[in-house]
Structures are given as structure tokens and as C-alpha cells.
Amino acid sequence: MTGPAAPVWGLPRDLHPIAWWSWAIGLATAASLTTNPLLLLLIMGSATVVVMARRSGHPFGRSFRLYVLLALVTVVMRVVFRLVFGGQEIGHVLLDLPEIPLPDWAAGVRLLGPVTSEALLAGLYDGLRLATIILCVGAANSLANPKRLLASVPPALYEIGTALVVAVTIFPQLADSARRVRAAQALRGGATSGVGRLRRFLVPVLEDALERSLALAAGMDTRGYGRSGGASPRERWLTGSLLLAALTGICVGTYALLDPTAPRILAGPMLGAGAVVAVLGLVSAGRRVQRSRYRPDPWRTPELVTVGVGVVVAVLGWYLGHTQVPVAYPGVDAMPYLSPLALVVGLLGTAPAVATPVPATAFVGREVTA
Numbered sequence: 001m002t003g004p005a006a007p008v009w010g011l012p013r014d015l016h017p018i019a020w021w022s023w024a025i026g027l028a029t030a031a032s033l034t035t036n037p038l039l040l041l042l043i044m045g046s047a048t049v050v051v052m053a054r055r056s057g058h059p060f061g062r063s064f065r066l067y068v069l070l071a072l073v074t075v076v077m078r079v080v081f082r083l084v085f086g087g088q089e090i091g092h093v094l095l096d097l098p099e100i101p102l103p104d105w106a107a108g109v110r111l112l113g114p115v116t117s118e119a120l121l122a123g124l125y126d127g128l129r130l131a132t133i134i135l136c137v138g139a140a141n142s143l144a145n146p147k148r149l150l151a152s153v154p155p156a157l158y159e160i161g162t163a164l165v166v167a168v169t170i171f172p173q174l175a176d177s178a179r180r181v182r183a184a185q186a187l188r189g190g191a192t193s194g195v196g197r198l199r200r201f202l203v204p205v206l207e208d209a210l211e212r213s214l215a216l217a218a219g220m221d222t223r224g225y226g227r228s229g230g231a232s233p234r235e236r237w238l239t240g241s242l243l244l245a246a247l248t249g250i251c252v253g254t255y256a257l258l259d260p261t262a263p264r265i266l267a268g269p270m271l272g273a274g275a276v277v278a279v280l281g282l283v284s285a286g287r288r289v290q291r292s293r294y295r296p297d298p299w300r301t302p303e304l305v306t307v308g309v310g311v312v313v314a315v316l317g318w319y320l321g322h323t324q325v326p327v328a329y330p331g332v333d334a335m336p337y338l339s340p341l342a343l344v345v346g347l348l349g350t351a352p353a354v355a356t357p358v359p360a361t362a363f364v365g366r367e368v369t370a
Helices: 017-032 037-054 064-085 117-143 146-152 155-168 170-188 195-222 233-258 268-286 301-323 340-350 362-369
Strands: 093-096 114-116
Touching (some): 017 037, 017 117, 017 301, 017 340, 037 064, 037 117, 037 340, 064 117, 114 117, 170 195, 233 268, 301 340
Antiparallel strands (some): 093 114
């Protein structure tokens, strides 16, 4: 049995979960700023390559297939909705379906009708954009350890972090439960097809995934996650006032930033002041939450490279959408194409596949099969 190859960045270790989420959010941001199917496929390919190269041996590392399936279902459903509710005569008619008349209170909504190639392509482009965002989130959920992510959030966000960790672990637990239930049913034998087998498969999977998520929540509650320490009425009043002022400033600044008729002095300054006050409020709220961190995740060069890749991809995607509109938003009546900048946006996301260390648990499965 041959040993694993030496990783590029030192000893095997798990990358910081915030770095993975930052990288995935950057890719999802770039995907949300374009409808070019070629660019979206490149971003999806980049996320898939990184997951295949750097996923760990934990159960959440094997949940990427479910996100791929969900992305495919999203594309199909988006196209089906275009077929059912997007009937139009303008364009190249591919299939002339009979239109179903609707009552007067449903004016403006068409059911069936002529199906054009332009409508199908528009639905396909929108579905690919949603599927790419889903795949980026699935990549982050398959690469980042949700428990380590909770240990990395600020103390003031432990309550929200606990709920989020329980929520994001449902899908990985579902994948692990499906694999174990499938193996158990294969050993028992019996019917291998039909509705009865599907019912006998889905019920144990959902029940097992829910029980394991509840067990995780109970274990986290036992260890003190989500519990706040004692605080005086003055400290609670100060924290609440700071957070309320921050929320007000951010809302006013965002509204002024989106409304061109609002005074410009309310946009940037109010948004910046709200962010500063929000940080002060989080620091004040975190003082009453006393937590110790056992072996905190390091933040080294691979983490900086991963976060930098996500930020650069998002910025370049925004720049592409504002300077090369025909590339970022191709029409349904023309063949989409890629510019050199679009190629950089689509391929740069694969950098963490070689610029990050191999997860320590990734070698367990390889040694067992060797």
C-alpha cells in the first residue's frame, strides 16, 4: 500500500471554514451577475473541481451529490414553468400548445400557449444561474466543517450560529442517512422498485436525519452553545441601543444608496456609520458570552489565498457585468460567447484546488480502499 502524496501547502489539515464560505460566496456573487450559460458552466465546473479535490472524509463532505441533483431539478423546473406559464407568439415557435382560458381575475397570466425557442432559452439561462448559486452553496457546505464554523463566529452571534449550524447540517445528514438506509435495505433484500420501496426508503431517511440533527442540537445545548451569561440592565440597554441604531443607519444608508433622488450625504456616511455602530454593538453583546476555544483553526496563507480568490472573482464578475454587457447578459437570439475577462472569472475559482492543503480526513477513505 502506497502512502498519499505530500500536499502542496505543508501537512494535511482542514482549511478554515470561513475561508471556504468566503470563496463560495464570491463565486455565487459572480454567478448572480450574469446569465451567460458558458460562464455559468465554467463557475459550476470550478466549484466541482475544488470539491472533488479538497472535500474531507466527514459525512458533510459527501453531500455534494444532493446539491448537484437539486441544481438539475432547479433547471428543469425553471424550463417547465416557462412552458406552462410563458406562452407567447413572438419568436420562433417550436410547439403550438393550446392555450387554456383563465378567469378575469387571472388577467395577465397565460397557461400554456405557443412555445418559442426564445422562451426556452430564457428559462434555461435563468435556471442555470439559480443552479450555479445552489452549487456554490453546496460546495461550501461540503468543504467547510459546520461545527468548526460555529466555533469561529463572534460570541454575540452564538444564538444565530447555533440555529444556522443545525439548519445546514440537515442536508449532509440526509445524504449520510440515505447511504446507510440504502445499504441496510440491500442486505435485507425484497422489492427493488415501485412506490412501496420508495416509501420504505424515504421515511427512514427523513426520520434518521431529523433525529441526528436534534441530537446535534441537544449536544450543543449541553455544552453551552447559544447560552448567554449574566448582564446588568445597563449593559442590556446599551447593547440594544447600539444594535437598534446600527440597524437604523444601515437601513437609511441602503435606501439612500438605491434611491437616486435621496441626498447623497445619507448614502455612504449613514451606511458606514451604521456598520461601525453594528461592530460596537456586537462587541458589547459578545462580552456577556464567555466561551473558550479548544484548538482554534489557524488563519494562514492558504486561507488568505482562498478568500482572495473569492473576492477577486466577485469583483471581476461585477466589472464584467458593467463593462461587457453583451458577454454577461447575452440575448436569446444570439450565440453566447466568452471574453478573456469572462474566462478569468470562470477559471480563477479553481485556484483553491491546488493552493490549499489536503484535508486530514481525506486520506482515510484512500487508505481503506488501497
